[in-house]
Amino acid sequence: MKFKQLKEFPADFLWGASTSAYQVEGAWDADGKGPSVIDARTEFPAGTTDFKVAADHYNRYAEDVALFAELGLKAYRFSVAWTRIIPDGDGAVNQKGVDFYHNLIDELLEKGIEPILTMYHFDLPQVLHERGGWANPATVDAFVEYSRVLYREYGNKVKYWLTINEQNMMILHGDAIGTTHAGGEGRKRDLYQQNHHMFLAQARAMALCHDQLPEAKIGPAPNISNIYAASCDPEDVLAADDWNAIRNWLYLDLAVRGSYHPLAWAYLVENGYEPTIQDGDLDVLKAGRPDFIAFNYYATQTVGASRGDATDLKIRGSDQQIVRGEIGLYRGEDNPHLPKNAFGWDIDPAGFRTTMRAIWDRYRLPLIITENGLGAFDKLENGRVHDDYRIDYLRQHIEQIQLALSDGVEVFGYCPWAAIDLISTHQGAAKRYGFIHVNRDEFDLLDLKRTKKDSFFWYRSLIDSNGGSLQQ
Ligand code: BG6
Numbered sequence: 001m002k003f004k005q006l007k008e009f010p011a012d013f014l015w016g017a018s019t020s021a022y023q024v025e026g027a028w029d030a031d032g033k034g035p036s037v038i039d040a041r042t043e044f045p046a047g048t049t050d051f052k053v054a055a056d057h058y059n060r061y062a063e064d065v066a067l068f069a070e071l072g073l074k075a076y077r078f079s080v081a082w083t084r085i086i087p088d089g090d091g092a093v094n095q096k097g098v099d100f101y102h103n104l105i106d107e108l109l110e111k112g113i114e115p116i117l118t119m120y121h122f123d124l125p126q127v128l129h130e131r132g133g134w135a136n137p138a139t140v141d142a143f144v145e146y147s148r149v150l151y152r153e154y155g156n157k158v159k160y161w162l163t164i165n166e167q168n169m170m171i172l173h174g175d176a177i178g179t180t181h182a183g184g185e186g187r188k189r190d191l192y193q194q195n196h197h198m199f200l201a202q203a204r205a206m207a208l209c210h211d212q213l214p215e216a217k218i219g220p221a222p223n224i225s226n227i228y229a230a231s232c233d234p235e236d237v238l239a240a241d242d243w244n245a246i247r248n249w250l251y252l253d254l255a256v257r258g259s260y261h262p263l264a265w266a267y268l269v270e271n272g273y274e275p276t277i278q279d280g281d282l283d284v285l286k287a288g289r290p291d292f293i294a295f296n297y298y299a300t301q302t303v304g305a306s307r308g309d310a311t312d313l314k315i316r317g318s319d320q321q322i323v324r325g326e327i328g329l330y331r332g333e334d335n336p337h338l339p340k341n342a343f344g345w346d347i348d349p350a351g352f353r354t355t356m357r358a359i360w361d362r363y364r365l366p367l368i369i370t371e372n373g374l375g376a377f378d379k380l381e382n383g384r385v386h387d388d389y390r391i392d393y394l395r396q397h398i399e400q401i402q403l404a405l406s407d408g409v410e411v412f413g414y415c416p417w418a419a420i421d422l423i424s425t426h427q428g429a430a431k432r433y434g435f436i437h438v439n440r441d442e443f444d445l446l447d448l449k450r451t452k453k454d455s456f457f458w459y460r461s462l463i464d465s466n467g468g469s470l471q472q
Contacts, residue, residue, distance in 0.1 A: 007406040009467040014114060014413030015459075016075030017068070017435060018371050020121035020165065022051050023422040025081065027058035031096035034087025036123035037133075041178045045321065048428030048442060055422050055438045056448050061104050063450065067436055068419055069111035071456055072463040076113050077370050077415040078104070079121035079165065082146055089125030090142035098153055105157050116294075116370070116415065117158045118221060119147055119205065121165040122179045122425070134180060134194035137278075143201040144208060151212045161209055161218040162294050162370065163202040168222045168251045171195045176321040176426045189273045196275035199254045203288025210289070217291035220255035221370050224248050224295040226355040228302045230333040235305035239330040242267065243303050246329075249362070252293065256363050258286035267329070292412070293359055296371030300351035302335040317344010321426055341393075342376055343427060349396035356404040356411065366410045372397055373417035375424060375431040378453065385437045385453035394455065398462070399470055416459075420450070435459055 022028075022038045028051065029035070038051055057064055068076055082089065084097030108115045120143070128139050150161075171191050174180035182190040202220060209218040227247065229240035242263065250264035259282070260268075268274040301324065306312050312325040314332030317340060324332030338346040352372070359367060374393040378385050394416060401411055421434035429442050437451040462469050 001407065003403070003406045006402050009402065009405065010412065011466065012412075013466065014075040014116075014368065014415070015463040015466075016073055016077055016114075016116065016413055016415035017071070017419035018077040018415040018417050019057070019419050019422055020079040020118065020123075021081035021084075022054070022121070022123045023425070024055045024078075024418075024420065025058040026051070026053040026056045028052045030058060031084075031100070032087055032094040033081065033097060034083040034089070034094075035126040036081065036083045037126055037129045037181075038123050038178055039083075040126045040129070045426055045428070048426070049423060051423050053440075053445055055420055055440075057420070058100065060448070060450075061100075062107055064420060064436075065104070065107040065111060065113070067450060067452070068108075068113060070452075070460070071419075071435060072460045073113050073419070074463065075116050075160075075413055075415060076108055076419060077116035077118065077162070079118035079123075080150060081123055082120060083123065083125045085149055086125070086142075086146055089128035090138070090145060093149055098149075101154065105154060109157060114160065115158050116160040116162065116368075116413075117150070117154065118162040118165050118370075119143075119150060120163070122170065122177055124179065129181070134197045135182070135190055137197055137200075140197050140201045140204065144204045147205040147208060148212070151209060151216075155213045155216065159216055160368075161216055162221040163205050163218065164198055165221045165370075166223045166296060167195065167198050167202075167220070168247060170198075172247065173322055178426070188271065189275075192268055192273045193275040196277065196281070200281060200284055202255060203258065203285045206288035206290060219290040219292040219294045219365075219368075220252070221294040221296065222248070222251040222255075223297070223371075224252065224355055224359060225297055226300045226351050226358055228300055228335065228351075230302050230304035230331075233305070236303070239305045240303050243301070243330045247301075252359065252363060254285060255288075255290055256293070256365065258282070258288060290365065292366040292368060293363060294368045294370040295355075295359065296417070297352050297355055297369060298372065299338075299346040300335070300348045300355070302333045304331040304333045306331050319343055319345070319427070341374055343431065345375070347374075347393065349400045352397050353400040353404050353407070356401070356409050357407055360404075360409040366412050368411070368413035368415070369401070370415050371417040372414070373433045375427065375433050377430055378421075378432045378437060380437055380439065380451060383451060385451060387453045387455045390453070390455045391458045394459065395470065398467065402467060402470065
């Protein structure tokens, strides 16, 4: 639909930016922090760094928050490293780790920046992993106890809470991200059992949040993107429908409605992947209710009907580790209408609008985008980073938020990835996302100096005009 006049962004719109603990903090073993599955990882894709130092935010958070304030952020979405708070996942609390996030949150509040706290962003405590990780139901209890500590410590400072970042990507691409491990025979069934346990953990944490912090708001943070059929052949449309249910709605239906999406459940049963559901699990799932939906969006996916053989599988751009397609279910297809970024990821601003519409249409809960952004090989030259390609990307996506608002979708915030350069999940330090450049190479830490990119100044004036400068 075209509008003569677009709706304005709400006056209290949360213009923000995002990071996650392990990708930005570094200090992987400082002040009593325990190892996470990410720290325990020994193999990284050729030519890419580990996460031990990252952007050294742990030591430079005050300088970074001062820059976020200069950027004009109204909100900052970050994650807490579970292993700083409870080093072995379910034992004693580490006061120094607790203090770090108090200091960070206090610094944000003092600068008028709303903290949006993610409890778990891929970095499961290694000790829990060694006890079976999410396949072990004890991890559910450990997560709930961890969330209780977070509510107790930060509940009077933090209003917005996110449970689990991109649970769907951990299940679908856990090997590439280094998170949810499962191997051999029964691998997928094991993953979907882990998935079920994460749903229980999330539901219990949401219920506990409402019980302990009646003023707080909490929601899930999956990666949601619209699925296109490669053609109007009804078989392609059915494949798109199937994949939409399995990739997207499975995760939001559980979070919002507390029940398995019927089509996704049929897929699990058909393939023998269905998790064991214990007595009482369904009640637990029903009792967890989000106040809003946070979601991450990078690009849509295009799919066709399966041909039933290996030609269904397609590698995403130069990203050898991400394979699209599942034999017998759907075929990964290219979308000839979309440009790609330097890593072969599609760029689809209009798909962002259709994704927002679809989520709103299904759940009617307020939306906040907690990730969206462009990974690029930025160059620091003469003290400047001219990232006009990032400005274009962000402008085009923010325009779609305004269109979605005009469509009647309720969106209350936008936190692009990333506030500052950090380490990509599986494509190293050279793949940069931030508004602020961090001077380090893949293996040479240089001086880690911060430099404001051109996108920093652009986003600042956009925030300053509450989105008004989009029209200029
Ligand atoms: C999301 C994750 O999947 O995408 C982030 O929540 C991640 O942690 C971001 O960094 C971009 O992906 P990548 O692989 O380019 O770092």
